[in-house]
Amino acid sequence: MDWCVVKQGLEMFDALHAYGLGTLLACAIDAPIRLTDEGMVYRLRSPIRTKPHATVDILDEVLPLPTLKGLAARRRNSVKLSLSFATLDGLLAALFTSPGARVLSVADLFKAQSPAGQPQVNLSAARDGLRKVCTAITRWKDLPPARDAARHPLPSPSEWLESVLKDYDAHSPTIPLPAPTTVGNACILMTLEPSYGYSTRRSLSGVMHKTGVMMVGAPYARLLAFVGAARFLRAHHVAGHQVNFYVPLAASMTLSPQTTLPTLQFTANTSDHALALQWLAYFSRQNPPNDEMRIPAEWTGLAYQVIQTHGVRQAISRQRGCLDYAWLVHVVRQTGKTALNDWKRLLGYYPGQAPLEVDHLVDCLTHHRAEDWLAHLRDVALTLHRSCRCSVRPYHLHEMKEITAMMVTPTNARLNVVLERKQGTLRFGYALRLLGHYTPGSLRDLIDNLEAVQTCDQLIRVLARAMQECVVAMAKSPFIIIPTDEDLKYLLDDVDQHGARPIAGLLIILSTLRYAQRRSPDKPSATAQPSASAPPKSPRKTR
Numbered sequence: 001m002d003w004c005v006v007k008q009g010l011e012m013f014d015a016l017h018a019y020g021l022g023t024l025l026a027c028a029i030d031a032p033i034r035l036t037d038e039g040m041v042y043r044l045r046s047p048i049r050t051k052p053h054a055t056v057d058i059l060d061e062v063l064p065l066p067t068l069k070g071l072a073a074r075r076r077n078s079v080k081l082s083l084s085f086a087t088l089d090g091l092l093a094a095l096f097t098s099p100g101a102r103v104l105s106v107a108d109l110f111k112a113q114s115p116a117g118q119p120q121v122n123l124s125a126a127r128d129g130l131r132k133v134c135t136a137i138t139r140w141k142d143l144p145p146a147r148d149a150a151r152h153p154l155p156s157p158s159e160w161l162e163s164v165l166k167d168y169d170a171h172s173p174t175i176p177l178p179a180p181t182t183v184g185n186a187c188i189l190m191t192l193e194p195s196y197g198y199s200t201r202r203s204l205s206g207v208m209h210k211t212g213v214m215m216v217g218a219p220y221a222r223l224l225a226f227v228g229a230a231r232f233l234r235a236h237h238v239a240g241h242q243v244n245f246y247v248p249l250a251a252s253m254t255l256s257p258q259t260t261l262p263t264l265q266f267t268a269n270t271s272d273h274a275l276a277l278q279w280l281a282y283f284s285r286q287n288p289p290n291d292e293m294r295i296p297a298e299w300t301g302l303a304y305q306v307i308q309t310h311g312v313r314q315a316i317s318r319q320r321g322c323l324d325y326a327w328l329v330h331v332v333r334q335t336g337k338t339a340l341n342d343w344k345r346l347l348g349y350y351p352g353q354a355p356l357e358v359d360h361l362v363d364c365l366t367h368h369r370a371e372d373w374l375a376h377l378r379d380v381a382l383t384l385h386r387s388c389r390c391s392v393r394p395y396h397l398h399e400m401k402e403i404t405a406m407m408v409t410p411t412n413a414r415l416n417v418v419l420e421r422k423q424g425t426l427r428f429g430y431a432l433r434l435l436g437h438y439t440p441g442s443l444r445d446l447i448d449n450l451e452a453v454q455t456c457d458q459l460i461r462v463l464a465r466a467m468q469e470c471v472v473a474m475a476k477s478p479f480i481i482i483p484t485d486e487d488l489k490y491l492l493d494d495v496d497q498h499g500a501r502p503i504a505g506l507l508i509i510l511s512t513l514r515y516a517q518r519r520s521p522d523k524p525s526a527t528a529q530p531s532a533s534a535p536p537k538s539p540r541k542t543r
Contacts, residue, residue: 001049002170005042006218008178011303011322012247013193017176017221018042020228021168022255027062028052028161033255037300041173054161056141061257063087063137063230071109071126086260087230091133093245094229097190097307097315098136101128104235104243107265140223167218176218188213191233191245192225194305194317236264238271239351242318245305246275248282249322253297261295268351271306271319273358276365277347278302279323280340301325327368327406334402342393355392356383370407370415378505381512385436385447396514414497418506424490425503428463429510431481435470436511438477442469443511453504456495462504463491 003025005018022033022044029052034045046052066074066084074085089106096104103109109126167174178188178196188196196213215221235245248261267274279302306319332340343365346358360375377400383392401419418425436443446469449462467482474480483491495503 001046001051003044003046003165003168004170004173005044005168006173006175007040007042008176010193010195011249011301012245012305012320013188013196013225014042015247015249015303016192016225016228016233018044018228019232019255020224020226022253023227023231023257023259024058024062024161024164024224025052026255026259027257028054028058030257034252035250035255036252037250043170044168051165052161053158055158056160058161059137059141059227062227063091065130065133065137068123068127068130071106071130072121072123074106074121083258083260086263088130088133089263090230090233090260091136091226092129093233093235094189094191094226095132095136096235096243098132100132100135101125102309103129103132104237106263107236136226140226164220164224167220174218176215176221178213179216180213188215188222188225190307190315190317191235191305192222192229194320231260234261234264236274237266238274239268240270241309242271243307243309243315244271244274244278245307246278247303248297248299249301249303251298251300253295259295269347270362272366273347273362275302275304275306275323276362277344278304279365280328280344280347283325283328284340284344299325323366330406331403334406335396335399338393339395339399339403346392355387355390356380368406368408370404370409373404373407374415374505374509377509381509382447382451384512385444385508394512394514396516397510398516400509400513415506418494418498421490423487425494425506426510427481427483427487428466428491429507429513430515431470431483432466432507432511433513433515434477434480435466435473438473438480439469442473447508447511450504450508453500456492456500459495459500459504463488 003021005014005021007014018035022035025044025046026033029046029048031047036043036045064084065088066082070084085106092103092105092108096102103125109121109129167176190196233245233247235243238244246264264278269277282299282302301322301324303322304320305317308316308318310316328340343361346354346356346361349355349358356379360372360379363369364372364376377395380392380395383390384394397419401416404419405416432443432446435446446462446466449465450459453459453462470480470482474482491503498506
């Protein structure tokens with residue numbers, strides 16, 4: 001049998017709505033449900049042809065909770081994660097902005113320290129969090145949602161699931177529509193969809209009139225969104241008294257009664273840093289440390305929300321959006337997974353322990369701007385020049401060109417012309433790279449001079465000294481490249497287009513890139529020649 005969930009165009013709520021219905025069906029028939037995104041609707045398919053039957057008590061199976069004793073026995077860094085702990089984690093996140101205990105996740109319960117110095121559960125916070133979640137579930141079971149008397153007559157206990165599924169018929173699904181309601185009367189919380197939260201910027205909800213938003217047309221949409229949140233909404237505290245909420249968006253997924261995402265831990269990183277790392281983690285289909293919790297799904301993006309907390313006062317939604325995975329798919333298709341793994345490793349360091357600054361990398365991943373990407377490449381280049389035992393891998397020229405071409409800013413088109421042309425700036429950068437292989441001390445001095453370049457005259461003086469160093473190094477190695485006057489002409493044209501300082505920064509980047517070669521320069525041979533992918537040699541000239 002098939003069911004359909006009509007989208008509203010709100011990524012977080014639509015996904016949680018569909019995930020909740022799929023989870024409810026999977027538990028009702030005890031079989032996997034196939035979910036696919038078909039653009040305007042989410043379609044759910046069941047291998048069983050008979051209609052499922054269940055009472056409202058099925059929510060106890062769909063939303064299992066741990067006991068207080070079980071919470072007290074759990075360790076913070078425990079690898080094994082049960083479904084009940086994951087469900088509690090999602091419901092705490094979904095109810096975070098509602099009245100009651102301000103507990104965000106299971107990780108929030110570990111606040112106290114034992115005499116041995118090991119983290120242990122704060123029993124008071126655990127008791128309050130469990131009470132808050134249990135009260136909400138009881139309210140969902142006892143208080144039916146707003147009903148259309150003609151379409152949704154009060155169901156008998158045994159027909160509860162049939163009443164829910166009436167709005168999701170594959171041939172005539174009901175469109176869920178928002179409507180204003182009084183605060184606390186089955187309104188949709190900010191954590192499920194920031195567009196429906198209390199805000200003076202919204203027309204349907206606001207602080208001045210104390211109104212929230214409920215769902216009509218599909219009255220069980222709110223309940224199903226909470227079920228989806230229990231399994232797929234994850235949140236954690238980040239730096240600056242902020243909270244990040246995540247919901248991965250699936251193009252297709254198989255939902256079973258045990259399907260859930262692993263919980264998250266507190267991080268001292270900024271909200272953008274934590275968002276970029278979580279984005280890469282879901283794309284890599286890795287949810288450590290819970291291998292048994294991996295989900296057979298094809299993710300298309302990560303919907304997120306950043307909330308600013310204010311103690312006991314109402315939180316404020318600071319940022320929301322969706323990071324699409326199409327960009328990462330293109331990166332892997334063009335360059336492989338090496339760059340992706342490097343980004344995850346750099347972002348995974350504890351704050352202050354990374355071998356280089358990662359702020360530009362975070363901005364590049366979240367905004368896809370060419371200037372942020374070049375700033376990150378410059379950070380990598382300077383780190384490699386300043387540290388002999390650096391753990392940072394230099395990028396390949398092919399990686400730089402392909403990723404630069406995928407940036408959304410218009411400057412990347414002009415920059416690609418510089419990188420694709422083998423004469424001019426690219427040859428000067430390649431010459432600096434070979435010079436650094438034989439005389440690294442000279443190259444470090446040249447890099448310091450390039451960092452101070454402000455005008456075209458200063459750049460020419462630095463390059464003239466670099467060519468003198470190349471002439472000296474050529475006596476030791478036949479593989480040193482000396483750019484020609486034609487290369488200088490092209491470089492000056494690039495300076496006119498981009499400016500002296502950007503070109504100097506580009507030369508710093510090019511001096512550390514890896515170039516495809518047939519033979520490593522540290523093993524020269526009289527017959528060895530650079531491959532076609534390396535910049536070809538021009539007749540050597542000195543100035």
